[in-house]
Amino acid sequence: MFHFSNIVRTKGDPKIVEGGPSPKQPADQLARALGWFSIGLGLVELLAPRRVTETLGMEGNETLIRAFGIREIMAGIMSLSVDKNAGLWARVGGDGLDAAALLSGLTADNPKKGNIALALLMVGGIAMLDYRAAQDTKPRRPAREARRKLFPNRSGYPKGLEGARGVARQIAARPKSPSLNPS
Template sequence: MNLRANSARMKGDPRILRSGRGSLGAADRLGRALGWFSIGLGLVQLLAPRQMTRSLGMQGQEGLVRAYGAREVASGVLSLSVDRSMGLQSRLLGDAADVAMLLAALRRDNPKRDNVMLALAMVAGVTVLDVVASQALKARHGRERAQPVPRSVTPHRGDRSGFPQGLARARGAARDFVVPPDFRSSPRPV
């Protein structure tokens, strides 16, 4: 399995030396658990949106709940992939969308207002876990980006000749160069 995974990596990416339960750190395990949680929640939102909207006093929003469920499943699958940090970033964006949706449901005329408050508290708790997992994964697996090498290119397009001291200085610089005898070719017959 490691051979296949290493062959699919980009040239600068680190190689997988070992895999399995023992090779996963606490951040990896938390990221995976959040991925499975996201898939489970997304499936509930996809398969039972009417019950979820009824419990939150949001009847008529079943389509929106289904769309959020599809997003949750996609984020969960991404959180279980090799690039776990991208999945956790998408989960954080989803948490923000969930909070916005729940805040809209927190109307005074909503009879299920207490359920919405409970859902907001649970989303806040999961958001804290997402932030912790994201930062821990970044600390464990993050690599600093290389700083670009500054190039000394003159600002004028016409001066980009490739000769550091200019084209005029390069002309005739090799006039006195003598080709070594072993580099010379014998004259070709015509």
């Protein structure tokens, strides 16, 4: 069986015969996909804001679209990071901002209201995915009945507090070295 990973291997490297299951959980995979989607959408908004505003009949809002693009890219980067949950919640908040901006374009004189309605549907669907991913990746707390480890007698010093005080006294009792700066 041919495996793409074998293309970049040198002669002495072992060949990959079969790949195993991914160690990533479905929530992690969704967070990663949403992160990359966010970066892609952010690049479009940042680099082609006029195209976006023309499609929605919202000309004159290019600066806002660029700002939304930067927000999307930052949220995407955070969604791909170790702290993906914060990035996903940033995406959820951004979905609310996107919906509010789109609703402002639903005016009687906008000939492209249909495009805005479609964009609102898409934002709603993505918002549900963002919310689900944010919920699924939130840090887990131990169960209420889980026993906590308490260390009331620990000082943080391996030889105890008195041992640390003894070392501090020894340091204080050392003769002072002469100053290198003669006055």
